[in-house]
Amino acid sequence: MATVTALTPRLSLPAPLRHPAARKLALLALAAAVLVPLANALWSSGSWPKALTVDLTKPLTSAGDWIIDNRDSHPLFLYFFGYISNAVVLSVRAVYLVLLAAGWAGVTAFAALIAWRTAGVRLAAGTAAAFLACGLLGMWVPTMQTLALMVVAVLVSVVVGALLGLAAGLSDRLDRALRPVLDTMQVLPAFAYLLPVVLVFGIGVPAAVLATVVYAAPPMARLTSLGLRGADGGVLEAVDSLGATARQRLLTARIPLARRELLLGLNQTIMMALGMAVIASVIGAGGLGDRVYQALASVDVGAALAAGIPIVLLAVVLDRVTGAAGGGMPHIRPAVWGSVLAAALAVAVAGRLAGRQDWSDAWTLNIAEPVNRAVDWMTDHLYSGVPVIGGTADWAGHFTTWVLDPVRGGLQWLPWWSLLLVVAALAWVIGTWRTALTAVLAMAATGVLGVWTPALDTLSQVLAAVAVTLVLGFATGIAAARSDRVERWLRPVLDVFQTLPQFVYLIPVVALFGVGRAPAVAAAVVYALPAVVRITTQGLRQVDPAALESARSLGATPGQQLRQVQLPLARPALLLAVNQGVVLVLAVVIIGGLVGGGALGYDAVFGLAQGDLATGLVAGAAIVCLGLMLDRVTQPTQRRASKGA
Secondary structure, eight states: OHHHHHHGGGGSOOGGGSSHHHHHHHHHHHHHHHHHHHHHHHSOSSSOOGGGOOOOHHHHHHHHHHHHHHTTTOHHIIIIIHHHHHHHHHHHHHHHHHHHHHHHHHHHHHHHHHHHHHHOHHHHHHHHHHHHHHHHTTOHHHHHHHHHHHHHHHHHHHHHHHHHHHHHHHOHHHHHHHHHHHHHHHHSOTHHHHHHHHHHHOSSHHHHHHHHHHHHHHHHHHHHHHHHHTSOHHHHHHHHHTTOOHHHHIIIIIHHHTHHHHHHHHHHHHHHHHHHHHHGGGGTOOHHHHHHHHHHHTTOHHHHHHHHHHHHHHHHHHHHHHHHHHTTOOOOOHHHHHHHHHHHHHHHHHHHHTTOOSOOGGGOOOOHHHHHHHHHHHHHHTSSOOTTTOOHHHHHHHHIIIIIHHHHHHHHHSOHHHHHHHHHHHHHHHSOHHHHHHHHHHHHHHHHTTOHHHHHHHHHHHHHHHHHHHHHHHHHHHHHHHOHHHHHHHHHHHHHHHHSOGGGGHHHHHHHHOSSHHHHHHHHHHHHHHHHHHHHHHHHHTSOHHHHHHHHHTTOOHHHHIIIIIHHHTHHHHHHHHHHHHHHHHHHHHHGGGGTOOHHHHHHHHHHHHTOHHHHHHHHHHHHHHHHHHHHHHSOOOOOGGGOO
């Protein structure tokens, strides 16, 4: 027995293979040595082989034609989808008519009074100014259209999300079943939600509302479940000791204790619903999003800005009001809400009697013309020819020539099987073999769908945007973590940027850079940067102070403390920042198809706008697969050591 024990160390693995990542890569290399020659023998080594492509154009076109032909006669549409569609249309129309009947004075008064009761006089004044600015910009009616759609979508999202969260919070089995569904829903780009509802409901308000509900409900479900599961155990035991039933325990203890999470879920649902309601203008939602979409399509920056400012104002006001509600707002009695409603109704009646129900055209300010003149001046003086630094068009051109084109060319030059191997290696090193298999199948699905080349074009834009985002985000996050002054200065800027819908980011980049792939990447960088900065700052600030103190006592310089202590200990937060940066960049790169980004984003927008379901659905499915693959290769999997690889 002693002899066997003595020989055991001699039978251990070589030093290079003792690390789990090295063993995984060695196994992958062994599998590649067997499978790659076989793939070369059966198919070509260049782009994705046509023999592995499935043409879905004919079946999807046939399915679309069948739906269109049977939408008015088939029982499924008449007695199920038809009722849902009619209920949505009637609900949105009813809310819209109520808003119009209240007039600008009644709506503004109601919003300001709610803000006052929720967060105080300053926010009430800001809310009133925001709604008045919407009218001043000549966007009162589109704002009410967007608000009506949002009210219905948010109500349905909150009900659906709360019910799902309630089920997940009370049942471990349902929680395990719902968790992967909610994970997948939260990593999918917003455009992916438009495709299935358009197939069933067609272009119009019902599809826009239901796509918004599907997009905005997951945060409410997650936070509701989190709040119910995080209830204080001591309080629950005290309630049980008083003989409370399960229903009484839920209503009197668990839900009140989860109030903060529920209000945070409402905040996130409202913000995501606003972002989706704007994007849903592509499928006929109307309102402010449609104004922005039409203006961007004609490169009318002035008109896009006039519609974009009300979107920004709505986003900021809604975020502040709901954020204040979740941050410790005292309980307000129903009688107080009744007085708020009565006061707003009195203002609305007064405005109607005074003949000032509708916002007068004489009170509007046309900013489109001066903005377009400013854009023309920028085109003449800043686009090119600026001494030493060049112009914005030159920057965009150089970025396209030196970064985007080489990355795209390199990805499209590589053999298809080599890209799958790279995806497998990245996903397996930071996760499990299941993670790697999911990532490889998702990437391969883009080839099977016949969009391998445009998918690599989109991937090149995502990689370039992520690289710029991480460089800027990590540098800014490190500066904010090391300086309280920088962190205080950045906080309001990041707050505003994180509340803006994705569509809005396209307006300034079109004004500065024109149209093309570089502007799409610039918009994606600006959209994803705040999340990366926040997560990096938080991760570095949460490093154990004892570890930093030990490093200081050993004479480490600030740079050494950062490189050798803070960054290694903040590794989970940094990896999360990478993952969130990738997901957020993908979301806007797809929308960048509206401003010349091309690739899958353009195909998805074109298919939706033209009613070409085959093109739109295939591009949307490829976007989903690309998003799933990118999430898996950037999201470490927490595993028990005993499970191994």
